[in-house]
Amino acid sequence: MPETIELHAFMGLADVFRERQWTNPTNFPLDRETTGAELLSKLDIPMERVEVIFINRKAIAADDAVIQPGDRVALVPPGVPGPHRFLLGFKNRKAKTE
Numbered sequence: 001m002p003e004t005i006e007l008h009a010f011m012g013l014a015d016v017f018r019e020r021q022w023t024n025p026t027n028f029p030l031d032r033e034t035t036g037a038e039l040l041s042k043l044d045i046p047m048e049r050v051e052v053i054f055i056n057r058k059a060i061a062a063d064d065a066v067i068q069p070g071d072r073v074a075l076v077p078p079g080v081p082g083p084h085r086f087l088l089g090f091k092n093r094k095a096k097t098e
Contacts, residue, residue, distance in 0.1 A: 003069030005030045008054075013075045016045065036065030039073075051078040 004027040009017045017024045028043075036053050040046070040062065053065040054074035067073055 003031050004028055005067060005069065006072045008072075008074040010074060010076050011079065012077050013045070013049065016049075030067065030069045032069070034067045036060070036062040036067065039065075039067055040075075045075070049077055050075050052076040 006025050007028040008025040014024055017026065030039075034042075036050070037047060039053075040050060047062060050062040052059050053062050053067075054060070054076065055065060055067060055071050057072070059076075
């Protein structure tokens with residue numbers, strides 16, 4: 001049996017899980033180190049729909065994330081309200097470049 005990650009989805013991404021009849025959280029098979037982009041591709045979720053990936057409670061930009069089998073992973077879309085962004089440990093990366 002391949003190893004898995006415990007995968008959570010928040011806000012609009014939770015709706016995607018419901019539409020696909022996935023539990024939230026769900027155990028998703030992952031047998032090797034995987035980047036955030038690779039994981040989202042496997043999940044058929046466009047990169048622009050995920051701003052931050054929490055890995056074992058640490059917020060990491062989706063394009064910088066590296067996931068290991070056994071990790072607890074949460075997908076967070078853009079649009080988390082202002083003060084919560086700082087409390088959760090992330091802020092809008094696009095604001096840095098604009």
